[in-house]
Amino acid sequence: MxxxxxxxxxxxxxxxxxxxxxxGSETLEVARAAGRYLAAPLHAQRDQPPADNSAMDGFAIRFADLPGPWTVIGESRAGHPFEGQVAPGQATKISTGAILPDGADTVLVREDAGMDDDRLSLSGDGPAEIGRHIRRAGGDFRRGDQLLAAGQLLGPGALALAISSGLGTVDVGRxxxxxxxxxxxxxxxxxxxxxxxxxxxxxxxxxxxxxxxxxxxxxxxxxxxxxxxxxxxxxxxxxxxxxxxxxxxxxxxxxxxxxxxxxxxxxxxxxxxxxxxxxxxxxxxxxxxxxxxxxxxxxxxxxxxxxxxxxxxxxxxAGASDPLPTVGYAHLRTALPAGGSRTEFLRAQLDNGSIAVLGAQSSGLLHTLAAADALIQRPEHAPPVEAGTIIPYIALYKGNA
Missing domain, CATH: 3.40.980.10 (MoaB/Mog-like domain)
Incomplete structure (x- = not known):
């Protein structure tokens, strides 16, 4: 051979x-570390949420008091919790993200509530179960949990996770x-x-x-x-x-x-x-x-x-754990003939879940390069492929778009 x-x-x-x-690695302020790869696993520094809080604007009540009425005794706002305790027959106003007051166990949403001075009544269906519309402490993650692995990219979502975990700095790859x-x-x-x-x-x-x-x-x-x-x-x-x-x-x-x-x-x-x-x-x-x-x-x-x-x-x-291009999948819009003796990378365009090869594939044509947003990889001596077939592709760099 x-x-x-x-x-x-x-x-x-x-x-x-x-x-x-x-x-190797360097330490950066977490807010400046976007686009970098973590040099070490990232662990949570606190629970998230740190306390039970409301997922909706409404009123913090005791589920056992339904269908009311209640006396509104105060308000819990985001950043300004209610310091007292909710007793039977009582409620507090509560905003999204505000800490659930002691004694309350459910949130009655504003759309189901009627107010007359400090008197609260049920005007809609109300919560169907105890604990409705409450985000529990540690429901996202707990202190000490590993949130991100070494080598992972700090993209926008991962950056928000790192900041929310309580970290001020992170170790990232140079x-x-x-x-x-x-x-x-x-x-x-x-x-x-x-x-x-x-x-x-x-x-x-x-x-x-x-x-x-x-x-x-x-x-x-x-x-x-x-x-x-x-x-x-x-x-x-x-x-x-x-x-x-x-x-x-x-x-x-x-x-x-x-x-x-x-x-x-x-x-x-x-x-x-x-x-x-x-x-x-x-x-x-x-x-x-x-x-x-x-x-x-x-x-x-x-x-x-x-x-x-x-x-x-x-x-x-730079420390990436998976540095190779990401592969996606799309339906082929037009059929492809049999491939040649070398692996081919065809410049293509994606459109709403489908992909089509651009007509002119000469490597010197810049208008084809500018129009392409994906590459279709065809193996050596690839057989013909019919339109509608799901095929893999590699997304091309398109700046910040």
């Missing part, structure tokens, strides 16, 4: 993640620093007057945007000349970065100097071909403590390979 020269996508992902290790190196004599700066033989350097800013929130620092070295000496000098200037990302020049053409320049600068290359489309010429290795990833130069290829390999590496170094 012929020896396989190219890695599968899964093999390449495992090997890239194995090139680096999480960068974010990696990245240097992006764009090679090519043909590259022109954004907004400049580009000649007919030039293209604008869109890949560097695109990758910087994709990495936003995952990096501590991003430096972009653009327009590095297509000669080995210039590429080597740029590589040396990135010595302090945790990750060096090169764009273009990693193939085997006469003007592809990235690979020999990396070797000359003492990089140990792990692999440089993957059995996938787009993105076959992807390079990975290390240079001392630094992880090196060489992405293809076509924007579509750079975007897809960054999604599958670079972003997982960033998450891994």
């Amino acid at each position: 012929a020896r396989r020269l190219m890695l599968s996508v899964a093999q390449a992902q495992r090997r890239i993640l194995a090139l680096g290790h999480p960068l 974010r990696p620093s990245v240097t992006i190196l764009s090679t090519g004599n043909e590259l022109a700066a954004p907004g400049s007057l580009a000649a007919a033989n030039q293209i604008y350097d869109s890949n560097g800013p695109m990758l910087s945007a994709m990495m936003m929130g995952l990096c501590g620092d991003v430096q972009h070295l653009s327009g590095v000349e297509d000669d080995e000496a210039s590429v080597r000098a740029a590589i040396r200037s990135a010595d302090n970065a945790d990750i060096l990302v090169t764009i273009g020049g990693a193939s085997v053409g006469d003007h592809d100097h990235v690979k020999p320049a990396l070797v000359a600068e003492d990089a140990a290359l792990d692999f440089w071909k993957i059995a996938m489309k787009p993105g076959k010429p992807l390079l990975a290795g290390t240079r001392g403590r630094q992880v090196v990833i060489g992405l293809p130069g076509n924007p579509g290829s750079a975007f897809v390979t960054a999604t599958l390999f670079l972003l997982p590496l960033l998450r891994h170094l």
Whole structure:
């Protein structure tokens, strides 16, 4: 059997993640830790809720006193509890989130209540059971409970949970620093007057945007000349970065100097071909403590390979327990033909639970890249797929949308 020269996508992902290790931790104020990965499990510092409280606006009563009437003797408001005790035949006004007064065991909602001065009467069906409309102390979590695991992302909901648990600071993974190196004599700066033989350097800013929130620092070295000496000098200037990302020049053409320049600068290359489309010429290795990833130069290829390999590496170094892209499922809107000899990643659009492949899949087409919000993965030699089939997809980065 012929020896396989190219890695599968899964093999390449495992090997890239194995090139680096999480960068340790730092302590942040919890309100400033959004988007970071926990370096240690998070445990509750108190019960939540800390006391029985009302889930509705209404009146705190004794269930045994139904159907009333009651004498209203005070009020319990959020942040200002009623200090006395509710005796038989008595009630207090109570607002949502306010502590349930001693003696009361049920909340009569305002919609079922009638008031005449301090006299409360039942005007609707009333509570059907004792304890109605009460949130019990510790009903969400108890002091000492583990709420979040190490490696979990502090997204908006998790951040609210961490703050509500009583924590003021959290230990989170350090974010990696990245240097992006764009090679090519043909590259022109954004907004400049580009000649007919030039293209604008869109890949560097695109990758910087994709990495936003995952990096501590991003430096972009653009327009590095297509000669080995210039590429080597740029590589040396990135010595302090945790990750060096090169764009273009990693193939085997006469003007592809990235690979020999990396070797000359003492990089140990792990692999440089993957059995996938787009993105076959992807390079990975290390240079001392630094992880090196060489992405293809076509924007579509750079975007897809960054999604599958670079972003997982960033998450891994930042302490994520599950750094690989999240997979979703949707109904296929249009049929797909049989696949080719490499794993394919087709740019697609999601729409209300269904997904369709965009027509133009050339890796150099930017309008397709801008329109796509998902990738459909097709295995090697995949059979045809009928419309309506539920298929997996990977959601693409769309900024804050």
